[in-house]
Amino acid sequence: MSETVLRVNNLQTQFQTRAGVLKAVDGVSFEVGRGRILGLVGESGSGKSVTGYSILGLIEPPGKIAGGEVLLNGKDITRLKGDAMRQVRGAQIAMVFQDPMMTLNPVLKIGTQMIAAVRAHARVSRKAARAKARNALAKVGIPSPEERLEAYPHQLSGGMRQRVAIAIALLHSPAVIIADEPTTALDVSIQGQILAEVRRLADETGTAFVWVTHDLAVVSSLADDICVMYAGRVVESGPAADVIASPRHPYTAGLLASVPAEHEPGTKLPQVPGSTPSLANLPQGCAFAPRCAKAGPACTTTPPVQHFEDGRTALCHYPIEPISCQPLSLTSTTYRSAS
Numbered sequence: 001m002s003e004t005v006l007r008v009n010n011l012q013t014q015f016q017t018r019a020g021v022l023k024a025v026d027g028v029s030f031e032v033g034r035g036r037i038l039g040l041v042g043e044s045g046s047g048k049s050v051t052g053y054s055i056l057g058l059i060e061p062p063g064k065i066a067g068g069e070v071l072l073n074g075k076d077i078t079r080l081k082g083d084a085m086r087q088v089r090g091a092q093i094a095m096v097f098q099d100p101m102m103t104l105n106p107v108l109k110i111g112t113q114m115i116a117a118v119r120a121h122a123r124v125s126r127k128a129a130r131a132k133a134r135n136a137l138a139k140v141g142i143p144s145p146e147e148r149l150e151a152y153p154h155q156l157s158g159g160m161r162q163r164v165a166i167a168i169a170l171l172h173s174p175a176v177i178i179a180d181e182p183t184t185a186l187d188v189s190i191q192g193q194i195l196a197e198v199r200r201l202a203d204e205t206g207t208a209f210v211w212v213t214h215d216l217a218v219v220s221s222l223a224d225d226i227c228v229m230y231a232g233r234v235v236e237s238g239p240a241a242d243v244i245a246s247p248r249h250p251y252t253a254g255l256l257a258s259v260p261a262e263h264e265p266g267t268k269l270p271q272v273p274g275s276t277p278s279l280a281n282l283p284q285g286c287a288f289a290p291r292c293a294k295a296g297p298a299c300t301t302t303p304p305v306q307h308f309e310d311g312r313t314a315l316c317h318y319p320i321e322p323i324s325c326q327p328l329s330l331t332s333t334t335y336r337s338a339s
């Protein structure tokens, strides 16, 4: 296991609403090693994005981090405020959003924006900042980077804009990048190219990624490790290949069973039968029990975290026995670099 760069411990993020306190993230823990990619997967509303925003200190009232720690290279960043957090964000930990225009200003040239981003965290000349920006564009596979610096965002395709957003995130060689569904809106072949670049970048630069997605096909081929979230909790975690080959939590098994064999990256994860519960009205005990074929009498009480071989976990009273089955091929493309 590579050196841990991000450790999330018992993170709790809540929103005060008219319906009461919503526990959007309820005791989430995971860690990511240098150069590793963690896939954070689950249905809509499971708490993936709020987890990402919490790590970056981007939760605004009526939301708040109610407990837990986010250790970046061993230092708890949940305690940082204002400027101190802004210094960390962008330099040591960065975000890539689904819509690159969350990062890019439509009325400024790419070069102007990237130079400003470099100089926000480093005392360097404009010339040196421009060279750094050009290198970052080249690193994410953008052809003719010098020309692209002179372009406005609207002059680039969606895929190129997302590559620019990734290049901006990489400018300061952050320890961690949180990526929130950054390829979901893109054409499948462009998505495949970007995922291959991301795998290469993680391997070459050592930047760790937390990759938030609905799409198990993406996770199965891109991620080293998986956390499956349901109703604000991690219900299963472990090495991606092992979890996909032999899920131990009935929810993960349901997600996998609902993925067609020829599932293409970019399509939304089909739903497990039943609907996701309202966070304002969760059942007692296991939140998944009402949808679970394996639910039994114990499920009215909070399930324990079961620890299995190879660091795998499942939050379940009745975990599935390990099976030796053929590895499920969710996609014909793998995004692992050759090294």
Ligand SMILES: Nc1ncnc2c1ncn2[C@@H]1O[C@H](COP(=O)(O)OP(=O)(O)OP(=O)(O)O)[C@@H](O)[C@H]1O
Pocket (backbone or CB within 6 Å): 015, 017, 022, 024, 042, 043, 044, 045, 046, 047, 048, 049, 050, 051, 063, 214, 279
């Ligand atoms: N500002 C907010 N106020 C109240 N509730 C919120 C707020 N932001 C998020 N939530 C709630 O937190 C829960 C988790 O949301 P989150 O966006 O993290 O889910 P997700 O798994 O990322 O889903 P999606 O993939 O659809 O974005 C949801 O029930 C959502 O309604």
